[in-house]
């Protein structure tokens with residue numbers, strides 16, 4: 001018999017005080033392993049996606065051409081003229097366009113074709129190509145009657161050396177989609193796509209597109225495989241989409257409208273991205289949304305990741321920090337109808353109007369939408385007036401859909417208090433979305449914030465959170481503070497239904513918001529320390545928790561900074577601020593399928609903790625313990641493109657002689673222990 005299969009009898013420990021097993025231990029974690037507590041929400045750990053920091057266009061969405069439809073305000077942005085012994089002119093025009101949603105297109109007037117007259121696109125800071133890979137090119141084009149040529153699409157490196165080429169025939173006087181495949185002969189980071197006319201006459205071009213053949217799950221109009229794989233490795237239980245403030249828009253016309261994001265990509269109207277100028281000093285005037293990664297692709301990605309979709313919709317309010325625009329209550333119907341139609345698009349039969357559109361896009365089966373958010377980070381009476389209208393309409397038609405409601409941008413402030421007063425009062429709510437971007441200390445202080453919260457009200461969605469301070473970095477210290485806080489989310493996994501770190505992606509050299517979970521450029525990607533924390537929690541979510549007590553010298557906290565003293569009307573709110581922190585942050589629970597006891601311990605302090613781990617109420621355990629440890633040499637360490645795995649989980653194993661054992665929890669660490677136990 002293999003040693004790890006040998007179970008051995010140990011003490012029946014329930015209620016028997018246990019002596020320390022060594023003299024120099026400075027902490028004790030007692031786990032009532034045989035006392036099952038409440039179930040932990042299976043949706044607890046998910047992801048938040050927003051097109052911020054070039055997360056979608058130029059990021060996860062694998063399109064390599066920027067400004068493919070010439071709809072940017074600077075209409076030739078990312079394009080340049082190519083004249084090879086030719087003569088002619090170009091124009092951006094709108095006469096008789098491809099369709100009304102995509103009004104601008106490029107016109108080439110070729111007087112003398114030479115070796116080619118056309119344009120080149122430099123992508124999102126260069127087009128990255130791999131030798132031997134295929135790239136799918138497509139374009140909507142038409143030509144004047146006298147045009148007797150074809151189109152050439154060429155991939156070129158920075159020096160103009162051709163790396164791959166295809167010829168497209170079949171131009172007529174009516175708009176038509178032409179497609180071809182180019183194989184790259186080289187691996188380069190800054191290629192460009194050149195499109196050339198080859199004869200005299202007029203050629204009109206629109207929706208010029210280039211995709212790698214290999215996308216995530218090899219889908220057409222798909223997603224960058226390496227970035228999507230990073231999401232898969234997080235093992236998310238749900239995906240929140242499309243944000244974030246992008247849902248609200250800077251003003252109402254700029255808001256996210258899901259109906260603009262489905263169907264043929266040529267018929268999805270472009271929108272400017274509200275992160276163009278949302279943050280002072282971080283402007284990105286050419287940041288646009290193609291909506292190529294739209295609601296269909298979102299639902300499909302959820303299916304590919306095996307997670308639940310959680311869409312968040314505009315509730316008739318634009319950003320309350322910026323334009324503050326409101327849709328009058330008597331004009332809210334189209335907004336409510338959008339929400340109802342989205343449910344039909346996701347779940348409706350193929351005979352329904354929106355279900356048929358889903359089927360036409362290649363997915364006759366439903367997407368099994370179960371939850372829907374009304375408003376992003378809205379607050380105040382204006383929100384509740386609108387929320388109630390949505391809530392009533394949704395529940396009247398779709399009892400099966402749980403509604404996610406907002407609690408504003410803060411927690412423990414007046415708007416947040418008003419929200420909870422409403423949701424615990426007459427305003428019905430299923431799940432309340434709370435956001436916290438706070439310094440590490442706040443996360444440590446708030447690991448118990450849900451311990452005493454009433455279970456009779458709505459459940460909580462920790463919908464956006466991250467350690468964020470003046471340094472805007474993704475350090476090990478911040479990640480371990482998040483882990484310490486998350487032990488509280490798991491412990492309260494009956495109340496906290498869902499949680500997601502935010503934002504998810506950031507593109508090097510093109511970001512608006514820090515810190516972020518995943519950094520990438522056109523060829524590389526790495527997860528921050530926080531990424532590994534999210535992944536470890538998702539992979540080690542217990543089915544139910546068991547009681548845990550931590551003993552050891554408490555860490556006394558400095559007095560509360562004035563910033564945290566909020567008011568509600570004229571009344572100061574009692575801040576959530578414990579006098580001291582536990583010597584370790586721990587939670588434990590059972591993984592039914594694996595038959596494991598999972599012990600999760602965060603040590604956010606600069607000193608190691610030599611702890612005695614006491615398992616009570618177990619009859620037998622295996623001697624083999626599997627440990628996963630996330631730590632690094634310094635609290636200030638970060639991952640980077642150069643050292644992408646400086647901070648990464650490390651697997652270890654050790655043996656124990658019984659249900660009381662000593663274990664060292666390193667400074668600035670997250671440790672997950674898995675043991676097989678029998679009650």
Ligand code: AHR
Nearest residue numbers: 243244245246377502503
């Ligand atoms: O995650 C970045 C932004 O933070 C989100 O768009 C918004 O909801 C929050 O204020």
